[in-house]
Amino acid sequence: MATSSQSCGVCDLRHITKPSIVWCTECDEGLCTGCQEHHSLSKSSKRHNVISIIEYQKLPTDVQKITQYCSKHDEKFQIYCKKHECPCCSKCLVESHTECWDIVNLDDVIHNVKTSNALFEIEETLVEVAENLQKICQLKQDNRSTLKKKKMEIEKEIKKTRTKINNHLDKLQENLMKQVYEVEEKENLKIYQLVSSLEIKEKEIAEYQRNISNIKQHATDLQMFLLMKQIEKDVCSEDKFLH
Ligand SMILES: [Zn+2]
Ligand SMILES: [Zn+2]
Ligand SMILES: [Zn+2]
Ligand SMILES: [Zn+2]
Numbered sequence: 001m002a003t004s005s006q007s008c009g010v011c012d013l014r015h016i017t018k019p020s021i022v023w024c025t026e027c028d029e030g031l032c033t034g035c036q037e038h039h040s041l042s043k044s045s046k047r048h049n050v051i052s053i054i055e056y057q058k059l060p061t062d063v064q065k066i067t068q069y070c071s072k073h074d075e076k077f078q079i080y081c082k083k084h085e086c087p088c089c090s091k092c093l094v095e096s097h098t099e100c101w102d103i104v105n106l107d108d109v110i111h112n113v114k115t116s117n118a119l120f121e122i123e124e125t126l127v128e129v130a131e132n133l134q135k136i137c138q139l140k141q142d143n144r145s146t147l148k149k150k151k152m153e154i155e156k157e158i159k160k161t162r163t164k165i166n167n168h169l170d171k172l173q174e175n176l177m178k179q180v181y182e183v184e185e186k187e188n189l190k191i192y193q194l195v196s197s198l199e200i201k202e203k204e205i206a207e208y209q210r211n212i213s214n215i216k217q218h219a220t221d222l223q224m225f226l227l228m229k230q231i232e233k234d235v236c237s238e239d240k241f242l243h
Contacts (some may be wrong), residue, residue, distance in 0.1 A: 001029070001051075004062070005020060005023060005030045005056055006019065006030070007020060007022065007030065008020045008030055008031050008032035008035050009027070009029030009030055009031065010031060010032075010035040010038075010039075011032055011034075012122050017030035018034075018035075019032060020032055021033055021036060021052070021053055022036050022050040022051065022052055022053055023048045023050060023053055023056035024039060024047070024048045024049070025048070025049050025050070025051065025068075026048040026049060027039075027045065027048060027068040028068050030053055030056075036050070064097075069089075070091070070092055072089075072092065073091040073092065074087035074093075075090060075091055076089060077105055077106050077107055078105070079092075079093055079097075079104070079105065080102065080103070080104050080105070080106045081100045081103055082100075082102035082103070083097075083100045084096075084100065085109055086096065087093050087106055088099070088103075117181045190234060203234075204234070208231055215227060
């Protein structure tokens, strides 16, 4: 019967808790110093294989859970059903495997299993699978670095394009501003010229105004008449000039 490996299975039955120092793989239980001595001398158990409890505890828990006893009937497994791929005690056989025809002695199946070809093949397969996994991991790592490289290239390309667009816009702005300045300068010149000629005309008109009363008094009618025509013509041309 499987017990906790910590305490002696035999002492447990007597409701005494003692730490086990060895594990009997036949009885599937731990034994304390006293019980181990008895176990190694007793006729029924002196050929049992025992290992130190430390070695036993190094086994994976899943392996520790596999016992030589049927948990349902508390009897030692003796038979192996190939159809259901399970070990059976004599009670299991009667209860659930009466229809099964491929029944063999458990000892025949597990005999020499540790040196069997099947185990060797499993070990080989494990090596192969581990190698394949490593290869796949390496491949994925390579993929990652390729991906990173690609990302950096695209990033660089985007920045380059951005700079190009910026430069283009700068140039466009510069050209437009240049045109605006040129137009302003040209128009300024026109206004300056216009204002200059207007000032000249202004002076001429002021001159007429200053002289007109004097002319009215002393010039002949003909002189006055022709002067009026002259002024009309001048003012008219000025009007045109303004519009
Ligand atoms: Zn004991
Ligand atoms: Zn034993
Ligand atoms: Zn059973
Ligand atoms: Zn079966």
